[in-house]
Amino acid sequence: DQQVKQNSPSLSVQEGRISILNCDYTNSMFDYFLWYKKYPAEGPTFLISISSIKDKNEDGRFTVFLNKSAKHLSLHIVPSQPGDSAVYFCAATAAGAQKLVFGQGTRLTINP
Amino acid sequence: DVKVTQSSRYLVKRTGEKVFLECVQDMDHENMFWYRQDPGLGLRLIYFSYDVKMKEKGDIPEGYSVSREKKERFSLILESASTNQTSMYLCASSLRVGLDGYTFGSGTRLTVV
Known part of the structure; x- marks a missing residue:
């Protein structure tokens, strides 16, 4: 039973535009949601998180939105940069x- | 900064060998985890430990065991390596999960031939 789903295996975005990565969950008991970024041959690194008492959290170019009623969260990256090309896990x-x-995971590719 | 160190970045082992993957963290974290990452399957939890000598099975424990004799060290053991255990192995640690999540090591790319 996949409690957390990222339905898009890959996403391609032009440099400078907005990247939107999506994530759905089924367990209404979840209180905290996190995004990690992973480059090839490296471990994932923490990017941003949000508590279920909020609907938005911002850190520089990265914003996470939480819609509890839809059990959906998204990560927005604005503007997208080539160094953002990586696999993103919610x-x-x-x-x-x-635990x-x-x-x-969603593989994001930023095209110049 | 918390550091999680995995002893090897790349390993090549033969089918049937016993394989040890070592992980050390330096921030006194209670919780430690072993995951494997495979394309399209994301991060799958193999085992985790919330205290010395304590271990809990994750989602895919078959073919693996773990050892945690000291708080800072968590070892993953492949009892008899098989080709379907070729994967990227990731160790992580945490104090409390919540908004802080885990700190991951750099990973070990294991190839079983």
């Missing part, structure tokens, strides 16, 4: 839980 967890549940 993850979720409940308060007090010991994250990850989506399958």
